[in-house]
Amino acid sequence: MNEELQELMETLNSLVQEKKYAELRAQFNDMAYADIAEFIMSLDDEKTLVTVFRILSKDISADVFSYLDADSQETIVRMITDKEIERLMDDLYVDDAVDFLEEVPANVVRRVLANTDKETREIINRFLEYPDNSAGSSMTIEMVELHDRLTVGEAIKSIRRTGVDKETIYTCYVIDDKRKLVGTIPLRRLILNDEDVPLTEIMSDEEQLIYVSTMDDQEEVASIAKKYDLLSVPVVDKEERLVGIITIDDIVDIIDEEATEDFEKMALLRPSEDEYLKTNVFTLAKNRIVWLLVLMVSATFTGQIIEGFEAKLATIAGLTACIPMLMDTGGNSGNQVSTLIIRGLALGEIQIKDYFKVLWKEIRVSVMVGVVLAIANAGRMLLLRLVTGGGTANNVIFVVCLSILAAVMVAKIIGCTLPMIAKLLKLDPALMAGPMITTIVDAVSLLIYFGFANAFIH
Amino acid sequence: MNEELQELMETLNSLVQEKKYAELRAQFNDMAYADIAEFIMSLDDEKTLVTVFRILSKDISADVFSYLDADSQETIVRMITDKEIERLMDDLYVDDAVDFLEEVPANVVRRVLANTDKETREIINRFLEYPDNSAGSSMTIEMVELHDRLTVGEAIKSIRRTGVDKETIYTCYVIDDKRKLVGTIPLRRLILNDEDVPLTEIMSDEEQLIYVSTMDDQEEVASIAKKYDLLSVPVVDKEERLVGIITIDDIVDIIDEEATEDFEKMALLRPSEDEYLKTNVFTLAKNRIVWLLVLMVSATFTGQIIEGFEAKLATIAGLTACIPMLMDTGGNSGNQVSTLIIRGLALGEIQIKDYFKVLWKEIRVSVMVGVVLAIANAGRMLLLRLVTGGGTANNVIFVVCLSILAAVMVAKIIGCTLPMIAKLLKLDPALMAGPMITTIVDAVSLLIYFGFANAFIH
Numbered sequence: 001m002n003e004e005l006q007e008l009m010e011t012l013n014s015l016v017q018e019k020k021y022a023e024l025r026a027q028f029n030d031m032a033y034a035d036i037a038e039f040i041m042s043l044d045d046e047k048t049l050v051t052v053f054r055i056l057s058k059d060i061s062a063d064v065f066s067y068l069d070a071d072s073q074e075t076i077v078r079m080i081t082d083k084e085i086e087r088l089m090d091d092l093y094v095d096d097a098v099d100f101l102e103e104v105p106a107n108v109v110r111r112v113l114a115n116t117d118k119e120t121r122e123i124i125n126r127f128l129e130y131p132d133n134s135a136g137s138s139m140t141i142e143m144v145e146l147h148d149r150l151t152v153g154e155a156i157k158s159i160r161r162t163g164v165d166k167e168t169i170y171t172c173y174v175i176d177d178k179r180k181l182v183g184t185i186p187l188r189r190l191i192l193n194d195e196d197v198p199l200t201e202i203m204s205d206e207e208q209l210i211y212v213s214t215m216d217d218q219e220e221v222a223s224i225a226k227k228y229d230l231l232s233v234p235v236v237d238k239e240e241r242l243v244g245i246i247t248i249d250d251i252v253d254i255i256d257e258e259a260t261e262d263f264e265k266m267a268l269l270r271p272s273e274d275e276y277l278k279t280n281v282f283t284l285a286k287n288r289i290v291w292l293l294v295l296m297v298s299a300t301f302t303g304q305i306i307e308g309f310e311a312k313l314a315t316i317a318g319l320t321a322c323i324p325m326l327m328d329t330g331g332n333s334g335n336q337v338s339t340l341i342i343r344g345l346a347l348g349e350i351q352i353k354d355y356f357k358v359l360w361k362e363i364r365v366s367v368m369v370g371v372v373l374a375i376a377n378a379g380r381m382l383l384l385r386l387v388t389g390g391g392t393a394n395n396v397i398f399v400v401c402l403s404i405l406a407a408v409m410v411a412k413i414i415g416c417t418l419p420m421i422a423k424l425l426k427l428d429p430a431l432m433a434g435p436m437i438t439t440i441v442d443a444v445s446l447l448i449y450f451g452f453a454n455a456f457i458h
Numbered sequence: 459m460n461e462e463l464q465e466l467m468e469t470l471n472s473l474v475q476e477k478k479y480a481e482l483r484a485q486f487n488d489m490a491y492a493d494i495a496e497f498i499m500s501l502d503d504e505k506t507l508v509t510v511f512r513i514l515s516k517d518i519s520a521d522v523f524s525y526l527d528a529d530s531q532e533t534i535v536r537m538i539t540d541k542e543i544e545r546l547m548d549d550l551y552v553d554d555a556v557d558f559l560e561e562v563p564a565n566v567v568r569r570v571l572a573n574t575d576k577e578t579r580e581i582i583n584r585f586l587e588y589p590d591n592s593a594g595s596s597m598t599i600e601m602v603e604l605h606d607r608l609t610v611g612e613a614i615k616s617i618r619r620t621g622v623d624k625e626t627i628y629t630c631y632v633i634d635d636k637r638k639l640v641g642t643i644p645l646r647r648l649i650l651n652d653e654d655v656p657l658t659e660i661m662s663d664e665e666q667l668i669y670v671s672t673m674d675d676q677e678e679v680a681s682i683a684k685k686y687d688l689l690s691v692p693v694v695d696k697e698e699r700l701v702g703i704i705t706i707d708d709i710v711d712i713i714d715e716e717a718t719e720d721f722e723k724m725a726l727l728r729p730s731e732d733e734y735l736k737t738n739v740f741t742l743a744k745n746r747i748v749w750l751l752v753l754m755v756s757a758t759f760t761g762q763i764i765e766g767f768e769a770k771l772a773t774i775a776g777l778t779a780c781i782p783m784l785m786d787t788g789g790n791s792g793n794q795v796s797t798l799i800i801r802g803l804a805l806g807e808i809q810i811k812d813y814f815k816v817l818w819k820e821i822r823v824s825v826m827v828g829v830v831l832a833i834a835n836a837g838r839m840l841l842l843r844l845v846t847g848g849g850t851a852n853n854v855i856f857v858v859c860l861s862i863l864a865a866v867m868v869a870k871i872i873g874c875t876l877p878m879i880a881k882l883l884k885l886d887p888a889l890m891a892g893p894m895i896t897t898i899v900d901a902v903s904l905l906i907y908f909g910f911a912n913a914f915i916h
Contacts, residue, residue, distance in 0.1 A: 030663050034685045160650055169646050170628050170689075187645065188627050192618055205488050226714070227492045229707040231628075231689065248706055249687040252713065256684070256805065259717040263724075263801045275807045276798050281819055285826040288794050292827065293834055295790055296862075299783035300838060307779040314772035321765040324900055325757035327782060331789075332753055332893045336746050343721045347714065349733045361739055368743040369750065376751055380758060404754075435790045442782055 005035065012039050016052060025055050033060065037067030050079040062091030070103035071278065077108055085115040093167050094120070095140035095250065098127045102137075135221050136214035138254065139235045139244030144172040146199060148182055153195030159187070168247050171232050174203045181211060181234055181242040211236050214243060221246055222254045223348060262346055266339070266433035295435060301443050309450045316457060318381075318392035322400045323446070326407055329373060330445040331438035334411035337362055338437050341419045342429045355420050362412040370408035374401040399452045406452075407445035414440055463493065470497050474506060483513050491518065495525030508537045520549030528561035529736065535566055543573040551625050552578070553598035553708065556585040560595075593679050594672035596712065597693045597702030602630040604657060606640055611653030617645070626705050629690050632661050639669060639692055639700040669694050672701060679704050680712045681806060720804055724797070724891035753893060759901050767908045774915060776839075776850035780858045781904070784865055787831060788903040789896035792869035795820055796895050799877045800887045813878050820870040828866035832859040857910045864910075865903035872898055 008031075015024045028036050036056070043049040053076050056064055065073065065088060077085060089097060089112065101109050101124065113121050123141065130136030144166050146155045155172065163169045172190065174183040183203030193202055211234040212221050225233050225248065233251070235244045276284075306313070306323075313320045341358065344350035350358065381397045415437050419429035466489075473482045486494050494514070501507040511534050514522055523531065523546060535543060547555060547570065559567050559582065571579050581599065588594030602624050604613045613630065621627045630648065632641040641661030651660055669692040670679050683691050683706065691709070693702045737745075764771070764781075771778045799816065802808035808816065839855045873895050877887035 030666055032666055032668065032686055034687070156649070163646065163650050169649070187649075188621065191614070191627070191645075191649075192621050208488055208490055210490065226710055228490055229492070231706070248689070248710075252684055252706075252710065255710065255713055256717075259714075260801055260805070263721070263797055266721075266797070276802045276816075281822045281826070284819065284823045285830075288791070288823070289827050289830055292787060292790055292794075292831060296783060296787050296831060296835060297838060299786050300842065302782040302786075303779040306782065307776070310778060313778060318765070320768060320771060320778060321761040323781060324760040324764065324785060324904070325754060327785065328757050328760075328893075328897060328900065329750060329754050331896070332750055333746070335893060336750075339721055339724070343718055344733070347718070361742065364739045365742045365746070368739070369747050372743075372747055373750060373754060377754060380755060384758065435786075435793060438789070439786060442786065446782070 008035070009039055009042065016043070016048060021051075021055050024052070025057065028056060028060070033063045034067050036060075036064045040064070041069055041072050046075050046079070050076055054080070054084075058087070058091075062088055062096075066092060066096035066100075069275075069278070070100065073100050074104045074108060077104070077112060082111075082115045085112055086117075089116040089120060093140050093142050094123055094127065095138065095167070097124060098137070101128065102132075130214060133218045134214065135212045135216045135218060135233075135235050135246060136244070138218055138221070138250050139214075139246050140167045140250075141244045142167040143232070143234075143242075143245040144169050145179075145242065146172050146174050146185070148174050148176050148200055148203075150199050151195065152190050152193045152197045152199065152202070155185075155190055155199055156195075159190075168232055168245070171230070171245075173234055173242055173245070174199055175242055178239075179241040181209065181236055181240060183209065184234070210234075212246075213237070218246075218254045219258050222251050222258065225251045226255075258346070262342065262430040265428060265430035266342065291435070295439050298439055299442075302439075302446060305443060305446045305450065309453075312450075312453060312457075316393075316396065316453075318396045318400075319453060319457075323449075325377075326400070326403055326445055326449055327438075327442050329404060330407035330411045330441040333366070333369065333408045334415035334437035334441045335433070337365075337412050337415035338419055338433050341416050342433060345419060345423055345429045352420055352424055355417075358416050358420070359413065362416045363409070366409040366412035367405075369412075370405035373408060374405045377401050377404055393457075395457050399449070399456050402452050402456075403445065403449040406448045407441070410444050410448065411437070411441045414444070466493070467497055467500065474501070474510060479509075479513050482510070483515065486514060486518070491521045492525050494518075494522045498522070499527055499530050504533050504537070508534055512538070512542075516545070516549075520546055520554075524550060524554035524558075527733075527736070528558065531558050532562045532566060535562070535570060540569075540573045543570055544575075547574040547578060551598050551600050552581055552585065553596065553625070555582060556595070559586060560590075588672060591676045592672065593670045593674045593676060593691075593693050593704060594702070596676055596679070596708050597672075597704050598625045598708075599702045600625040601690070601692075601700075601703040602627050603637075603700065604630050604632050604643070606632050606634050606658055606661075608657050609653065610648055610651045610655045610657065610660070613643075613648055613657055614653075617648075626690055626703070629688070629703075631692055631700055631703070632657055633700055636697075637699040639667065639694055639698060641667065642692070668692075670704075671695070676704075676712045677716050680709050680716065683709045684713075716804070720800065720888040723886060723888035724800065749893070753897050756897050757900075760897075760904060763901060763904045763908065767911075770908075770911060770915075774851075774854065774911075776854045776858075777911060777915075781907075783835075784858070784861055784903055784907055785896075785900050787862055788865035788869045788899040791824070791827065791866045792873035792895035792899045793891070795823075795870050795873035796877055796891050799874050800891060803877060803881055803887045810878055810882055813875075816874050816878070817871065820874045821867070824867040824870035825863075827870075828863035831866060832863045835859050835862055851915075853915050857907070857914050860910050860914075861903065861907040864906045865899070868902050868906065869895070869899045872902070 012024065012027060015027065040049060040052055043052060049072060053061065065076070101112065113124065116124065127137065142165060144159055144163065146158065150158070159169055159172070170187045172185045172187060173181060174185060176182050183205070185199060185203045189202055210224060210228055210230065212224065214235055214237055221233050224230070232245045232247045234242055235246060237243050341350060378397055378401050381392060381400065385392050418432035418437065422429045422432045470482065470485060473485065498507060498510055501510060507530060511519065523534070559570065571582065574582065585595065600623060602617055602621065604616065608616065617627055617630070628645045630643045630645060631639060632643060634640050641663070643657060643661045647660055668682060668686055668688065670682065672693055672695055679691050682688070690703045690705045692700055693704060695701050799808060836855055836859050839850060839858065843850050876890035876895065880887045880890045
């Protein structure tokens with residue numbers, strides 16, 4: 001399929017170059033919105049980009065617009081007329097309009113809102129006030145609401161009348177006179193039931209209702225949708241009135257976003273909502289530098305530990321050479337377990353109450369792993385002595401092996417404990433990942449190493 | 459909502475203890491399948507677990523079964539009668555049955571298949587042959603197929619007749635006489651059109667058809683569903699005949715699985731399909747040890763580099779103490795960029811052709827970050843000298859700062875290059891993450907460090 005798409009893109013490109021706009025428009029009518037958007041975003045020249053966007057027939061231009069990235073959206077809105085903006089805002093789903101307005105500069109937002117009808121403008125302004133990453137900020141208001149007095153037949157008629165403008169019609173929400181959410185009905189159940197059945201008879205019970213509040217975190221929304229296999233999650237206000245829904249396509253985006261955020265935090269990057277290639281160099285540098293500085297400064301401790309031991313390191317052959325190996329092995333061991341725990345916590349597979357189970361598991365795993373590594377290391381060092389004829393003494397080898405075992409155990413214990421403490425303190429466990437663990441494990445393993453060296457080497 | 463669920467679980471628990479099974483059954487009828495499954499999985503005693511499962515009314519027991527984890531499913535199947543297995547297999551969707559059979563021991567599979575009707579057994583056997591993580595292994599065959607000769611009214615009638623047994627009816631697939639997939643129609647479009655419109659008039663064109671093949675990787679399926687916002691992705695065989703669909707709930711699971719796999723690979727763990735708490739200690743140890751060994755042995759090089767320099771380290775104060783800080787800073791810098799690149803490649807935001815753009819970006823970022831870190835480090839070392847009255851000479855401080863700048867630059871360049879080389883070689887970029895980069899960057903930064911030390915300190 002990829003090659004076909006590649007070919008199509010080349011055809012479109014030549015149509016643009018030859019200015020065959022009628023043909024181009026005909027091609028677009030046969031294409032998926034996402035592919036049209038991909039083509040438009042691939043155009044380098046701003047003027048061409050806007051020209052091509054204008055070619056789109058009116059009934060699909062808003063759909064295509066919602067698939068564009070923020071840069072292209074901004075370019076288009078900057079260059080089209082007020083009249084065109086008005087029509088575009090009229091056709092966009094509210095959640096797509098809000099997504100777009102959240103990304104563009106304030107002057108563009110002002111111009112767009114000035115060309116939006118009063119009612120929509122008020123709704124959008126309300127949406128823009130919800131905190132980032134809240135359920136309210138990701139919801140849409142174009143859902144199917146059915147009154148609890150209707151029958152199946154009346155409901156289907158109502159959907160046929162209003163359904164064209166709804167973002168999804170596959171889950172219908174039943175409300176009472178006060179707009180309070182009282183039940184849900186999948187369209188499927190409507191279709192498979194007889195016309196004269198009252199909705200109240202086939203809708204889900206109130207006890208079974210699954211919903212979120214406007215201020216809930218979007219991560220919560222995603223985990224509910226996953227657990228109950230929902231196609232959309234209803235959002236209610238403080239009075240339990242239905243105010244919007246979040247559809248599965250947005251939930252999929254949320255899942256990706258949350259995973260990306262964890263990847264970034266685990267690598268000690270300040271999370272960024274922009275794609276890498278679209279982020280400028282200063283922002284990239286800024287997002288990285290804070291944690292690098294913190295960790296560099298905290299490495300002062302490791303330096304001090306070594307300094308206090310410099311006399312011994314200078315006199316006994318082989319001790320210094322093993323420092324990097326010991327540090328890396330400890331760091332890597334800690335990294336492995338912290339990753340498992342952080343991911344487990346994020347997916348809800350591990351809870352804080354499992355801590356002692358986890359700890360006991362890690363103690364056993366670390367003994368096994370540590371012993372194997374220690375033995376392998378003894379082999380490695382003996383072989384090295386044989387090959388190079390170096391002067392590493394037996395007791396040095398013994399101390400290094402013992403330190404590996406201890407370092408692995410300490411690393412595993414720290415690696416499983418810190419993310420869970422973070423969770424307990426309502427901090428993000430993802431911050432307790434590799435680099436952070438490494439810095440702590442480094443200092444501890446050096447202390448252990450020098451402790452053993454003092455005890456066994458004279 | 460969580461507290462309500464907690465309370466409900468406690469109520470259910472006391473009902474089980476008091477053996478009030480009729481009341482328990484009534485409670486279950488008001489609950490979501492996922493919550494019933496959660497309750498059943500929380501039961502420690504196998505006998506109680508099976509008793510409670512048997513209480514479920516017949517029309518929901520297969521649904522609840524599909525939400526259970528493999529352990530509980532196995533327990534149930536081991537303890538129920540052949541007759542009960544037969545009914546269960548009859549009610550399960552094929553993809554859920556296959557998921558379950560892939561996880562249980564061979565003798566359980568044999569017993570289950572022996573109690574499955576011939577037709578289903580043949581289908582299941584075919585599914586079990588598809589490779590893990592292929593589209594074929596995740597698809598379901600319970601989809602709505604409509605013949606291309608039908609009208610909207612006939613189509614709706616056919617859906618009403620057969621829809622109860624379909625996993626989703628929201629996207630209908632149009633096939634010709636040879637079962638070749640010729641178009642798709644969202645149920646929405648059926649409902650919103652008049653009864654006498656022929657399907658061919660409102661279905662998507664053939665050029666617009668989006669589908670995958672049975673042998674395509676499930677990652678491909680997820681990225682297509684995300685790009686086109688699909689609720690289900692059709693799967694075709696070599697002759698382009700429709701053989702199944704993959705629904706959005708399974709796609710959401712695939713997205714989570716793929717992210718987890720990347721997290722694991724990036725921490726140098728062998729990917730595992732089981733949840734952490736359910737994996738035994740030996741498997742956990744086995745999954746971790748290989749890479750730890752490889753990296754430990756490769757740290758031999760770092761050791762050799764230090765050994766070759768031991769004489770100088772022993773005589774010049776402060777040189778050894780800075781080794782951990784230099785190594786950590788280099789490793790962390792490399793980790794940051796490799797994470798961004800790996801995630802960008804996984805989400806399709808970065809392509810191989812962007813390499814030089816990425817490299818040029820990273821060179822500029824690394825100069826900025828490196829200079830700031832070098833200056834901060836100079837301040838840190840000068841302050842430390844003042845406070846401790848230590849004897850770190852000016853030229854040592856100069857060498858350390860210069861090495862930091864160089865190490866950051868090298869780390870960023872290696873960190874963005876290796877994942878892209880892996881992608882080019884069709885290896886998984888996730889393997890070129892933190893720990894791997896750290897090991898390489900360690901050796902290079904030490905060489906740079908000692909090189910500068912030789913040049914500037916006599």
